[in-house]
Amino acid sequence: MLPEQLEAIYLNNLALFSKAGVGYQQWQHEPILDFETDQRISAELGITAAPTKSLFMKLKGGGHCLLLTHRDSRLDSKLVKSLVGKRVSICSNDEMVAAIGCEPGAVCPFGLPEHITLLIDPVLYSFDELMYTPGKPTMTFAFASDKLDVLLALLPNPQIQLPSAPDLQAHIA
Template sequence: MTQSLERILERNVALMAQCSVAYQSWQHEPILDFATDERIGIELGWQATPTKSLFLSFKNGEYALLLTHRDARLDSKKTKALMGKRPSIATDEEMIAQLGCVPGAVCPFGMPSSIPLIVDEVLFSFEELMYTPGPPEYTFAFEANCLSRLLSALPNPVLILSTS
């Protein structure tokens, strides 16, 4: 059963409050591709580091979500070493069914608790991070030093993907 985009947004707002994380929020035209993201980022003067969420599937029917820098690519070898199985990018249909998100706007927080969240350790090195909190017409930004606090409040298994 998928959750609504509004519910995902509410869960993200609640997570920020629960963890006492200050964040900025913008409402804008839907962002579903890099070109729109770049254009709106320039228009709104975004300074935070953009993230992306890749929904991964495994042959055994399990899933995981990789939270990484927007320009990073999936490192299948490192992900396999971490998860013990080879990942592939899930189909849009799988992602919609499991998460309720819109393709191009996958939210890393508020997923079903059975889905592990893999976090690229490079994200901890930035000053501020940006992500889509569900609906593609919203963007949130928060200080990267709060990422650990947010991750510890999630019911999901959290794994850190080493960049070395």
């Protein structure tokens, strides 16, 4: 992983917030590459935003997509297949790094190559704020979830909203 790639992803995210006119908070901390560290750092820094998860997947026959969801949500591969028309599987770390430049455990949902389809889980809109890693595992960004669509509208990526599951929020809490 080249530091220049991570810096470019980070700067892309700053530019996206600026262009969208969306306010955000950011924190610098030790590297977060797993959920346990994420929970500990969030508690230490008083971050109350809902943690997101960006699952980078490959499509059978070629191509990639990314599922942006809540950290505790599970992948419904049958649902994703019905939406993208191909079977999906989680990418290997090496393939992911080569495709998008993010470190495993610190996948950024914004600023991906434009051919990568984004799958957006509507559970994200049920939280007041969302947090994610902007490429650098030593940084965390948070923003109001009601601004997610404003950010997504500025991205060139194809986007698919997952169907709503009203009872999913109860399973996450």
